[in-house]
Amino acid sequence: MATEHTTERTDGVTTERSTVVSDSGATTTARSGGGITGIVGIIALLAVVAIVAWFLLNMNRQEAAETQAITGAAEQVGDSVAGAAESVGDAAERATQ
Numbered sequence: 001m002a003t004e005h006t007t008e009r010t011d012g013v014t015t016e017r018s019t020v021v022s023d024s025g026a027t028t029t030a031r032s033g034g035g036i037t038g039i040v041g042i043i044a045l046l047a048v049v050a051i052v053a054w055f056l057l058n059m060n061r062q063e064a065a066e067t068q069a070i071t072g073a074a075e076q077v078g079d080s081v082a083g084a085a086e087s088v089g090d091a092a093e094r095a096t097q
Contacts (some may be wrong), residue, residue, distance in 0.1 A: 005017045014036050 006017065008015065008017045010016070
C-alpha cells in the first residue's frame with residue numbers, strides 16, 4: 001500500500017512543498033518551490049531589454065550628430081568654393097577691362 005506524506009514550509013516569501021510517496025519499499029520525493037525565481041527572472045529580462053533599448057537610442061543620437069557634423073562641413077566647403085569662384089570671376093573681369 002502507498003503512503004504519502006506532504007510537508008510545507010514558508011518564510012513569508014517562498015513556499016516549499018515536499019511530498020514523499022512510499023510504495024512497497026520504493027520512495028519517490030517531489031518538491032515544488034515558490035514563485036520568487038520567476039519574479040527574479042522577469043526583473044532580469046526587463047533589465048536586459050532596458051539596456052538594449054538604451055544602446056540603440058544612444059547609437060541613433062550619435063548617427064544624428066555625425067550627420068549634422070558632415071552637413072556643416074559640406075556647407076562650409078561649398079561656401080568656400082563659391083567664394084573662390086566669385087573671386088576668380090572678379091579677377092577675370094578686371095583683367096579683361
